[in-house]
Amino acid sequence: MKTMRWHPPGYGGERRDTEKVKRDGWHEQGMLAVSVDDNRLTWPERELVEQLGTKLYGKRASTKEARNG
Structure with missing residues (x-):
């Protein structure tokens, strides 16, 4: 007997x-x-990620100070 399925295969x-x-x-x-x-x-790697993100997609809504505080 098969069990009932609630999602498509x-x-x-x-x-x-x-x-x-x-x-x-x-x-x-x-x-x-x-x-x-x-x-x-x-820390330098996180800063590089932050800089790359800013360069490619613009500034984030939350600032770095808000993350650290």
Whole structure:
């Protein structure tokens, strides 16, 4: 006996981990998704991410001082 499905075939199952999605994006497509607040980065690396984001997409609504305060 089949169980009742509440979603179309292929749309159910487990949600992928966010870090796995980012890792796969980097390996498969050369896309990089980085948070300015990622604690794995050093201060100069976080500043570089901030500068790149500002250059490509403009200033953020929240300022750096608001994040640190």
